[in-house]
Amino acid sequence: MRKIVSSVLLAAGLATLAVAPPAPAQEPVKVKIGRLAFPSLSTMMIDIVKDQGLDRKHGLDLEPVTLGAISAYYAALATGEVDMLPAGPHVLQKMRLEGVPIRAALTYARLNALAVITADPAIKTIADLKGRSIAADMGSSEYQILALYGRTQGVVFGKDVSVVQAGPPLARTQLQAKRVDAAMTWEPSATLTLRDNPQYRTILTGDIAWKAVAKAEGWELIVAVREDFLRKSPDAIARLLRMFQDGQRFIRASLDDADRIVASSVKLPPGVFKEAVASGRLVYDVMPAWEAERAVIWDMFRIAVDVGYLPKLPDEGAIYKP
Numbered sequence: 001m002r003k004i005v006s007s008v009l010l011a012a013g014l015a016t017l018a019v020a021p022p023a024p025a026q027e028p029v030k031v032k033i034g035r036l037a038f039p040s041l042s043t044m045m046i047d048i049v050k051d052q053g054l055d056r057k058h059g060l061d062l063e064p065v066t067l068g069a070i071s072a073y074y075a076a077l078a079t080g081e082v083d084m085l086p087a088g089p090h091v092l093q094k095m096r097l098e099g100v101p102i103r104a105a106l107t108y109a110r111l112n113a114l115a116v117i118t119a120d121p122a123i124k125t126i127a128d129l130k131g132r133s134i135a136a137d138m139g140s141s142e143y144q145i146l147a148l149y150g151r152t153q154g155v156v157f158g159k160d161v162s163v164v165q166a167g168p169p170l171a172r173t174q175l176q177a178k179r180v181d182a183a184m185t186w187e188p189s190a191t192l193t194l195r196d197n198p199q200y201r202t203i204l205t206g207d208i209a210w211k212a213v214a215k216a217e218g219w220e221l222i223v224a225v226r227e228d229f230l231r232k233s234p235d236a237i238a239r240l241l242r243m244f245q246d247g248q249r250f251i252r253a254s255l256d257d258a259d260r261i262v263a264s265s266v267k268l269p270p271g272v273f274k275e276a277v278a279s280g281r282l283v284y285d286v287m288p289a290w291e292a293e294r295a296v297i298w299d300m301f302r303i304a305v306d307v308g309y310l311p312k313l314p315d316e317g318a319i320y321k322p
Contacts, residue, residue, distance in 0.1 A: 028061040029236045031229075034076050034085030035064045038169075039188045039266040041113050042086035042221055044273060045284050047265040048258050049247040057246070058239040070167075077102060083229040086221040088141030089300045095224075096314040103230065103320040105237050106223040106244065107293050110283040113187040113220050113276075114142045114206025119199040120181055126204055127153050129182060133162040135171035136184035142206065142220065144309050146184055149209035151307070172196065186220065188268055191276040205281070218300055222289060230320065237322065244286035251277060251284065290321040 035043040046064055049055060055062035065082050067073045074091065076082045078100045086108045087095075095102060116126070116134070123129060126149065134157070136143050147157050157163050164180055166173075168189035175183040176196055182203070185193055194200050210218035225237070251258045259274040276282035287293055297319060304310040 026059065028056060028059050029233045029239065030061045030063060031055070031084065031233075031236060031240070032063045032065050032082045034073050034082040035066050036070070036073055037066050037068045037266075039262075039268045039272075041109055041187050041282070043266060044188070044262045044268075045086075045108075045244065045247055045251075048250065048261050049243055051261045051265070052247070052250055054243045054246045054250070058243045060236065060239050060243060062243075077224060077226065080226060080228065082226075084223055084225040087224040089219055089222050089297055090141040090144055090304050090310065092222065092224045093301050093304060093310055093314050093318065096318045097310065097312065101227040102224045103227060103318060104222045104289045104297055105225040105230075105320040106241055106289055107219055107285060107287045107297075108221040108223050108244075109219070110285055111145065111206030111210050111218050111220045112281050112283045113190065114145065114184070114209070115186065115190040115193075115202045115281065116146065116182055116184050116204040117175065117190065117193055117200050117202055118182040119175070119197055119201070121199075123182060124203060125153070126150055126155055128203075129161045130155060131160070132181040133164060133179075134182045134184060135164045135166040135174040135180040137167045137171070138163060138165050140167075142186055143184065144304065145206055145209055145213070145218070146204075148213045148303065148307055148309075149204070152212050168193075175200075187276045187282045188272050190281060191272050191279070192269070195272075214299055214303055216296055216299060218296060219293075222297065223286075225320065234322070237320065241286060241288060244284070248284050248286060289319050294319050 033046060035046050050062055050064060067076055077085055092102060092104055150157050155161060164174060168185040171183040171185050172189055172193045174180045206220060255274050255277060262268050262273040263270045289297060301313050305313055
């Protein structure tokens with residue numbers, strides 16, 4: 001009798017399981033990320049991972065928020081319109097000092113993307129720019145790296161070299177019109193500029209400049225994340241890390257497809273993204289900011305203080321740690 005009852009109960013249990021509805025799938029973590037409306041080093045990787053559905057693969061719902069100007073881009077992070085965005089390390093440092101609740105969570109792009117370009121055969125080094133002119137965005141963290149490197153070479157920009165304020169597109173135009181002797185730019189504008197004239201040459205790259213200053217590699221961009229997002233979605237950073245690393249692998253394995261995606265999303269001429277990556281000028285390298293790269297990022301903060309670019313170091317919490 002006991003065996004019969006047990007069998008009936010077991011059958012009833014199995015029947016219940018058979019008709020029970022499946023457990024609901026876990027909702028992806030929504031992430032608002034800033035992107036620029038024009039061709040930008042910060043934007044192209046975002047467009048690639050979104051196009052390939054790599055956010056969904058890792059349980060994320062990446063929502064790019066397109067902004068038309070650099071000022072609006074960083075303002076969106078300060079106000080909470082976006083949860084995160086790729087930023088210059090010194091921009092993050094400055095914003096953190098101003099009370100914006102953001103942290104460096106991931107590395108993003110190497111300094112290889114920064115380039116000083118000229119057509120003048122007499123200009124072979126930064127020291128050769130003495131008494132000449134350069135077009136550069138003086139408000140950018142890239143310009144600060146150039147200025148720091150110049151000091152190691154006995155060159156003070158703004159004193160020994162005349163600096164014409166110009167973002168990458170305008171710097172390209174100034175160089176074409178021969179209004180300046182050199183231009184400071186970064187990818188993808190660097191590749192576009194080099195295509196303009198077969199006489200154009202790169203006399204300095206950002207990675208070489210920073211190694212001369214800090215005796216170490218540095219970062220042009222890191223991923224800055226708002227603290228309220230980190231509290232709300234503590235497991236999102238690990239997912240974002242895997243998503244972006246999948247994006248890197250896709251770029252390496254399918255560079256033609258990546259070029260097509262970027263050409264469509266930011267209206268970049270076909271082949272520019274491919275050329276920038278193949279040349280080694282455009283290097284995405286996403287890693288945790290809290291591991292080995294923490295010391296590198298902190299050193300970038302420290303040097304900015306040592307030279308008087310920024311007033312002080314941020315607090316230790318400026319670099320995220322799970």
